[in-house]
Structures are given as C-alpha cells and as structure tokens.
Amino acid sequence: MPHIKKKEKEIVSPNEMVHFKWGGRTQEWEEEADQVMHTLQDQIDEQETNEEKRKKIEYAKQKQYW
Numbered sequence: 001m002p003h004i005k006k007k008e009k010e011i012v013s014p015n016e017m018v019h020f021k022w023g024g025r026t027q028e029w030e031e032e033a034d035q036v037m038h039t040l041q042d043q044i045d046e047q048e049t050n051e052e053k054r055k056k057i058e059y060a061k062q063k064q065y066w
Contacts, residue, residue: 012039 017039021028 041053 017036019032021032
C-alpha cells in the first residue's frame with residue numbers, strides 16, 4: 001500500500017485543555033471528560049486529509065446488508 005502523507009499533528013498544550021477538579025459531583029466529571037474527548041477528537045479530525053474524508057463519506061453512502 002502506498003505511503004500516504006498526513007498533515008502534521010497540532011498538539012494542544014495541557015494549559016489549553018480542561019482540567020479535572022478534585023471533589024465535585026459525577027455529573028461535573030462527566031462534563032469535563034466530554035470536553036477533553038471533544039478536544040482530542042477535533043485534533044484527530046484535523047489530521048485527516050481530504051482524500052481520507054472522501055473515502056469515509058463514500059463508504060458511509062454504500063448500502064449495507066446486515
């Protein structure tokens with residue numbers, strides 16, 4: 001398989017990420033974890049090339065037989 005050049009990683013510094021607080025309630029922890037997950041997912045999505053995005057869209061449009 002040919003080597004596909006990917007975009008360089010844009011690393012979010014720890015200072016910019018949401019930090020978990022000590023104490024609090026489970027609901028607050030879930031919200032903080034959700035924010036961290038979205039930050040990391042955005043980082044992954046930005047690394048995808050247009051070709052990879054196009055392939056994922058084409059695959060999603062295919063009729064699936066289960």
